[in-house]
Amino acid sequence: MLFPTLDFGLFFLPVLILVWTVGQASNEWRKIILLLASWVFYGAWDWRFVLLLIASAAINWLLAARIQRRLDDGQGVQPWLAIGVVANLLILGFFKYFGFFLEELAPILVAAGFGRDLPVLEVILPVGISFFTFQGMSYLIDIARRKTQPASFLDITLLMSFFPHLVAGPIVRASHLVPQFQSVPRLTRTMVAGGLILITWGLFKKAVIASELATRLVDPAFFDPTAQTGPDLLAAAYGYAVQIYCDFSAYSDMAVGLAALMGYRFPRNFDQPYRAASLQDFWRRWHISLSSWLRDYLYISLGGNRGGIWYICRNLMLTMLLGGIWHGAKWTFLIWGALHGGVLAIERLWREFRPAGFPRLPTPIGVLLIFHIVVVGWIFFRAESLEAALTYLAQLVAFRPGVALAGPLMCGLIAVGMAFHFTPPGLFAGLTRRVAAWPAPLLGLAVGLAVLIIDAMRFEGVAAFIYYQF
Amino acid sequence: MAEDFSSPVDIEGDEQGLSGLGLLAVAMGVALFVLAMLNAHALAAWADGLEPGARSARIGAVTHGLADATAARGLDSPRAALHDEWNQVKAARFAGQQDANQR
Numbered sequence: 050m051l052f053p054t055l056d057f058g059l060f061f062l063p064v065l066i067l068v069w070t071v072g073q074a075s076n077e078w079r080k081i082i083l084l085l086a087s088w089v090f091y092g093a094w095d096w097r098f099v100l101l102l103i104a105s106a107a108i109n110w111l112l113a114a115r116i117q118r119r120l121d122d123g124q125g126v127q128p129w130l131a132i133g134v135v136a137n138l139l140i141l142g143f144f145k146y147f148g149f150f151l152e153e154l155a156p157i158l159v160a161a162g163f164g165r166d167l168p169v170l171e172v173i174l175p176v177g178i179s180f181f182t183f184q185g186m187s188y189l190i191d192i193a194r195r196k197t198q199p200a201s202f203l204d205i206t207l208l209m210s211f212f213p214h215l216v217a218g219p220i221v222r223a224s225h226l227v228p229q230f231q232s233v234p235r236l237t238r239t240m241v242a243g244g245l246i247l248i249t250w251g252l253f254k255k256a257v258i259a260s261e262l263a264t265r266l267v268d269p270a271f272f273d274p275t276a277q278t279g280p281d282l283l284a285a286a287y288g289y290a291v292q293i294y295c296d297f298s299a300y301s302d303m304a305v306g307l308a309a310l311m312g313y314r315f316p317r318n319f320d321q322p323y324r325a326a327s328l329q330d331f332w333r334r335w336h337i338s339l340s341s342w343l344r345d346y347l348y349i350s351l352g353g354n355r356g357g358i359w360y361i362c363r364n365l366m367l368t369m370l371l372g373g374i375w376h377g378a379k380w381t382f383l384i385w386g387a388l389h390g391g392v393l394a395i396e397r398l399w400r401e402f403r404p405a406g407f408p409r410l411p412t413p414i415g416v417l418l419i420f421h422i423v424v425v426g427w428i429f430f431r432a433e434s435l436e437a438a439l440t441y442l443a444q445l446v447a448f449r450p451g452v453a454l455a456g457p458l459m460c461g462l463i464a465v466g467m468a469f470h471f472t473p474p475g476l477f478a479g480l481t482r483r484v485a486a487w488p489a490p491l492l493g494l495a496v497g498l499a500v501l502i503i504d505a506m507r508f509e510g511v512a513a514f515i516y517y518q519f
Numbered sequence: 520m521a522e523d524f525s526s527p528v529d530i531e532g533d534e535q536g537l538s539g540l541g542l543l544a545v546a547m548g549v550a551l552f553v554l555a556m557l558n559a560h561a562l563a564a565w566a567d568g569l570e571p572g573a574r575s576a577r578i579g580a581v582t583h584g585l586a587d588a589t590a591a592r593g594l595d596s597p598r599a600a601l602h603d604e605w606n607q608v609k610a611a612r613f614a615g616q617q618d619a620n621q622r
Contacts, residue, residue, distance in 0.1 A: 054604075055561060055562070055565040056565070058542075058559060062547075062551075065547075069540060171607070200559055206567050210564075216606055223522050224524075235539070235541035236538070236540050237532070237535070237538050237539045238532060238534050238536070238537075238538075238542050239528065239530040239531070239532035239534075240539060241539050241542045241543045242532075242542075243527065243528040243530055243548065244528060245546065247527065247528075251612075265609075268571075282520075302527075304539075305526065305527050306528075306530065309528040310543060314526035314528055314529060315526055316524055316525065316526055317525055317526060317527050346567060347608030394530065451617060452613060452615075452616050452617065453616065455615040456611060456612050456613060456616060457612070457613060458608055458609055458611060459612045477527065478530045481528075481530050481532065482530060482532045482533070484537075485530075485532045485533065485542075487534070488535055488536075488551050489537055489541065489542045489544075489546050490545060490546075491547070492542065492545075492546040492549065493546035493548060493549025493550040493553070494549055494553060495547060496546060496550040497549065497550035497551070497552070497553025497554050497557070498553065500550070500558075501553070501554060501557050501558050501597070501598055501601075502601060504561060505597065505598050505601035505602040505605055506601070506602075506605045519573075
C-alpha cells in the first residue's frame with residue numbers, strides 16, 4: 050500500500066476518523082486502533098511479515114525489561130545488550146544479506162566441488178526491515194545508557210509498527226515517540242495546516258517530479274548508458290540526485306504529515322541537503338534520522354572523536370562503510386559508503402592540518418563541489434552493479450554529443466528540484482502559520498484543488514518509493 | 520526527550536477560531552467533496568481495478584454513476600484541460616533534440 054494512492058487514502062480516512070472518535074475517549078483504544086491499522090497496512094505486502102514485526106517487538110520488549118532489571122540491581126548489562134543487538138542484527142542479516150553471501154560463496158563452493166549441496170533458497174526482503182530493526186537496537190541501547198525507560202508491550206509494538214514511519218522512516222526513537230503515546234495528543238491548527246501542506250507537497254514531489262524524472266530520464270539512461278549521449282548521461286546523473294531527494298523526502302514529508310494529523314510529532318528527516326558546503330554538513334541535512342542514528346549508536350560506540358585524528362578518520366570511514374552496507378548487500382553501496390567516508394575523513398584532515406592563513410573555499414564553490422561528489426556517489430548507488438556504474442562513468446567522460454532524453458521538461462524538473470534547496474529556510478513555517486489562520490473551508494478547497502492539479506500532472510501509476518527496498 | 524529532536528510541525532501559531540480537530544474535519548470534508556466532484560473518474564478507475572465480485576460490482580456501479588453524473592455537468596473538464604496542458608509540456612522538445620524512441 051503506497052502513500053500516494055487511492056488505496057492508501059481509503060485506508061487512512063477511516064483510521065483518522067477512528068483515532069479522533071473512539072481514540073479520543075480512551076488512549077489505550079487509540080493505540081490499539083493504530084496498532085491494528087499498522088498491521089493491516091504492513092500485511093498488505095505480506096501477512097507473514099506482520100508476525101516478524103511482532104516477534105521483533107516482543108524480543109526487544111523482553112530484553113529491555115531484563116536490561117532495566119540489571120540496571121536496577123546495579124549489575125552489568127553488557128551481556129543482555131549484546132544479545133539484543135545480535136538478535137536484531139541476525140534478523141536483519143538473515144533477510145538482507147543471506148542471499149548475497151550465498152551468491153558470493155557459490156563460485157568458491159562450486160570450485161571446491163560442493164556446488165550440488167548449495168541450498169536453493171530465495172529470501173524475500175520484508176519491506177522496511179532495516180528501519181524497524183534499527184529502532185529496536187536503539188531502544189535497547191538507550192535503556193542501557195539510561196536515556197529512556199522500558200515501555201509497555203503495547204507501546205513498544207506500536208513504536209516499531211506505527212504505519213507512517215514503518216517502511217521508510219524517519220527512524221523514530223523510543224525516547225521521542227513513546228512519551229507521545231502516554232496520553233491522547235492535542236491537535237493544533239498549525240499541526241493540521243503543516244500536516245496537510247507536507248502531505249500535498251510530498252505528493253507533488255513523488256508523483257510528479259520523482260516519477261517523471263525516473264521514467265523518462267533516469268531509468269533509460271541507467272538501463273543502457275552505452276546507448277546514451279554525454280549530455281543525457283549528465284542530465285540523468287543530476288536527475289537521479291533530484292529524483293532520490295524528491296522520492297525519499299516526499300515519503301518523509303508524508304510520514305510527518307500523516308502522523309501530525311493523528312496528533313504525533315515525527316522528527317525532521319531532510320533539511321535542504323544540496324545546499325551543504327561540506328559533506329559533514331550534507332549529512333546533517335540528508336536522512337537526518339539515519340545519520341544521527343549512525344552517529345549516536347555506531348560512530349560514538351567506535352570511539353567517536355576520541356583517540357586522535359587518525360582514529361577519527363577510521364571511525365568516519367567505518368561508519369560510512371557500514372552505512373553503505375545498511376542499504377543492501379551490494380558492492381556499489383560499499384563504494385558509495387567508502388566515497389562518503391573517504392571525503393568526510395579528508396575534510397576532517399583538512400580542518401586539522403589546513404595551513405594557517407590558507408584561503409577558504411567560497412561557499413558557492415563548496416556547495417557546487419560537494420553536490421558533484423554526492424552525484425558521483427549516487428551513480429554507484431543507482432547502478433545495478435559495479436560494472437554498470439563504471440560503464441556509466443566511462444560513457445559520461447567520453448561525452449558523446451547529442452540530446453535525446455533531456456528535454457525541456459526534464460531540465461525544468463531538475464531545476465525546480467534543485468531550487469527547493471535554496472528557498473529561505475523559514476518558508477515552510479511561515480506558510481504553515483498563514484494557512485493555519487485560513488477558514489477551514491478555504492483550507493479544504495485549497496487542498497482539494499492542489500491534489501486535483503497533482504493528479505492531472507502525475508505519471509500513470511505510482512512506482513514504489515526508492516527506500517522501500519532498504 | 521533527546522536534545523536534537525525537532526519536528527517540522529513544531530510551529531507556534533495563532534490558535535484562534537475552530538479547534539485543530541474542527542479545522543481538520545471541515546477541511547478534509549471540503550477537500551473530499553471537491554475531489555469527488557472534479558475527479559470522480561479517479562474513483563471509478565480505482566473501482567475498475569478491484570477484484571471482480573458482487574461487492575466490487577456494487578462499488579463500480581456507484582463510482583461510475585458519480586463519474587458519469589459529474590461528467591454530464593462538465594465538472595471533469597478542469598482536470599481534463601490541465602492534463603492536456605501537462606501533456607503538451609511533456610511533448611515539448613529542444614530544437615534539434617533527437618526522439619528518444621527512434622534512435
